[in-house]
Amino acid sequence: MRSRRALGIGLLLMLLLPAACLGGPGPAPSRAPALATARPSPQPSPPSADLSLAPGDVVVYPGPERYSGDLLSFDVTPENLGSIPPSDLLVRLYRLAEGRREAIAEGQVDFPAFDGRARARLTWAWDTHGLVGEQTLVAWLDPDDRIQSGDEDPTNNLLTFTLDLSPALELPPPERGAAWMTETTACCHLHYLSGSAAARDMPTITAAVEESVAEIAGRLGVSPPAPLEIYFLSRVIGQGGYAYDTVALSYLDRHYAGFDLRLVLRHEIVHLLDTLLFQVYPPALLREGLATYLAGGHYKEEAIPQQGAALLQTGRYIPLETLAGDFYAQQHEVGYLEGAAFVACLVDTYGWDRFLRFYASFEKDLPAAQALGQALEKNFGRGLEETEADFRAWLEAHPPAPEQVRDLEDTIRLFETMRRYQERYDPGANWWSGWLPDPAAGMRRGIVADFIRHPHAPENVALEAMLIAAQENLRAGRLERTEELLDALDRVLRSGVFSGPPESDYLALVEAAQKAGYEVQRIELADERATVWAIARWPYLEELTFYWTAAGWRPAAVGR
Numbered sequence: 001m002r003s004r005r006a007l008g009i010g011l012l013l014m015l016l017l018p019a020a021c022l023g024g025p026g027p028a029p030s031r032a033p034a035l036a037t038a039r040p041s042p043q044p045s046p047p048s049a050d051l052s053l054a055p056g057d058v059v060v061y062p063g064p065e066r067y068s069g070d071l072l073s074f075d076v077t078p079e080n081l082g083s084i085p086p087s088d089l090l091v092r093l094y095r096l097a098e099g100r101r102e103a104i105a106e107g108q109v110d111f112p113a114f115d116g117r118a119r120a121r122l123t124w125a126w127d128t129h130g131l132v133g134e135q136t137l138v139a140w141l142d143p144d145d146r147i148q149s150g151d152e153d154p155t156n157n158l159l160t161f162t163l164d165l166s167p168a169l170e171l172p173p174p175e176r177g178a179a180w181m182t183e184t185t186a187c188c189h190l191h192y193l194s195g196s197a198a199a200r201d202m203p204t205i206t207a208a209v210e211e212s213v214a215e216i217a218g219r220l221g222v223s224p225p226a227p228l229e230i231y232f233l234s235r236v237i238g239q240g241g242y243a244y245d246t247v248a249l250s251y252l253d254r255h256y257a258g259f260d261l262r263l264v265l266r267h268e269i270v271h272l273l274d275t276l277l278f279q280v281y282p283p284a285l286l287r288e289g290l291a292t293y294l295a296g297g298h299y300k301e302e303a304i305p306q307q308g309a310a311l312l313q314t315g316r317y318i319p320l321e322t323l324a325g326d327f328y329a330q331q332h333e334v335g336y337l338e339g340a341a342f343v344a345c346l347v348d349t350y351g352w353d354r355f356l357r358f359y360a361s362f363e364k365d366l367p368a369a370q371a372l373g374q375a376l377e378k379n380f381g382r383g384l385e386e387t388e389a390d391f392r393a394w395l396e397a398h399p400p401a402p403e404q405v406r407d408l409e410d411t412i413r414l415f416e417t418m419r420r421y422q423e424r425y426d427p428g429a430n431w432w433s434g435w436l437p438d439p440a441a442g443m444r445r446g447i448v449a450d451f452i453r454h455p456h457a458p459e460n461v462a463l464e465a466m467l468i469a470a471q472e473n474l475r476a477g478r479l480e481r482t483e484e485l486l487d488a489l490d491r492v493l494r495s496g497v498f499s500g501p502p503e504s505d506y507l508a509l510v511e512a513a514q515k516a517g518y519e520v521q522r523i524e525l526a527d528e529r530a531t532v533w534a535i536a537r538w539p540y541l542e543e544l545t546f547y548w549t550a551a552g553w554r555p556a557a558v559g560r
């Protein structure tokens with residue numbers, strides 16, 4: 001969870017975890033933000049400007065596999081909406097069976113998500129209990145033909161597609177048998193799925209949560225009036241976390257979106273507790289900046305002033321007016337780091353107590369850059385422009401070492417690569433689609449699939465293991481190795497082929513482990529030897545050794 005961004009009516013709190021959090025009364029499907037604020041569609045208009053549906057305009061969650069008993073959700077994104085008011089446009093879904101057409105769900109095209117494209121989001125709309133095998137569905141735009149202008153040809157408003165429902169008994173672990181559980185601690189309710197990595201690691205998690213809450217509450221000088229609600233999800237969604245009025249964190253062994261438990265907890269807990277400080281939300285720049293600053297870094301603990309100064313050196317620095325004005329539209333890693341450095345500079349210059357008074361002093365909803373300028377002027381006697389000059393001078397007084405500049409470039413490249421991976425190989429996790437299901441609602445309804453199911457084809461596992469290896473090398477300062485892995489990831493994401501080492505080694509190891517009954521979670525490659533952490537019996541992680549032989553990668557011993 002993280003910051004808030006006003007989207008027309010209603011606050012859409014986008015909290016980007018150390019990577020991406022969504023905060024506040026988030027994009028709850030039932031209260032979609034006003035479409036008027038959606039950014040224009042980045043898609044080029046096809047030659048025909050007639051309202052229509054094309055293959056690819058219907059997305060179904062969860063996936064990639066579906067099982068009898070799933071409660072399925074649908075995104076239906078029309079082409080050529082033009083000037084048709086989205087809330088006037090209805091989408092209805094039908095199931096075709098035995099020559100009959102049965103309406104199964106409907107809704108308005110009133111959810112823009114973060115990519116700005118208006119869509120109908122039908123959340124947990126179709127209960128598939130009792131159905132097995134191929135299902136034929138039809139998505140129908142304006143099924144009652146109420147729209148005339150802009151929809152001269154109503155025959156292209158339908159899209160027929162099929163879904164395959166496997167028997168529920170074929171549901172694989174760890175999802176099979178998973179149920180929501182709750183651990184109650186002095187500060188918090190920790191919700192997790194049984195049989196998951198979070199369930200296995202709950203003693204560690206509990207200690208980390210207690211310490212992080214105590215630390216952040218102490219720094220902010222607040223005491224939480226009620227237990228904090230934290231949900232641990234067993235799949236990566238977005239950049240690993242988001243929030244409604246609670247926090248959702250991805251916690252799993254193959255967490256490919258950058259994860260440091262304590263750092264992520266501190267970040268998210270700042271977002272929960274800072275709301276006790278103010279009446280009016282400070283701009284996202286400050287909220288994300290404070291969360292990243294108090295966490296000690298964005299993806300890893302880091303020297304924030306020097307890393308921030310590297311933004312200047314590399315020409316990546318974003319003017320404060322731009323960054324404050326539309327924080328989440330900026331390059332993600334740059335925005336968070338610059339926000340943290342800005343907070344560090346204000347704290348360094350004016351002291352912690354004055355900073356907190358400034359943070360709590362926002363009075364009414366103004367455009368963010370204007371609000372920031374006014375609050376700076378009022379608290380410190382320096383407006384936005386003067387403060388920016390001070391900030392740049394402060395950054396210049398903290399020159400980065402060459403390896404800190406290279407670390408910044410590698411970090412940005414790594415997470416851009418991660419997001420490209422999501423777009424192509426794990427689209428349900430891609431946060432621009434805004435599919436951030438509410439775990440509290442899921443728990444109330446006993447829904448687990450959306451919080452656990454994710455792609456696990458060998459190619460997915462290999463690419464995710466490579467992303468994790470790149471992050472571990474970056475964290476350890478082995479930048480050359482990081483860059484080799486990023487080159488390898490680029491090759492695969494460009495071509496779809498694991499043509500040579502090291503990418504072919506990762507894929508071969510995943511397949512060799514799979515043959516031995518394991519799903520790989522993490523790989524450490526060293527020449528002709530590989531250490532592989534993998535799971536045969538969920539959620540127990542085993543450490544295996546593989547050697548390169550004339551016949552390929554072979555396990556040294558599989559001790560089960």
Ligand SMILES: [Zn+2]
Pocket residue numbers: 001002003015016017018020021267271287288291
């Ligand atoms: Zn955040």
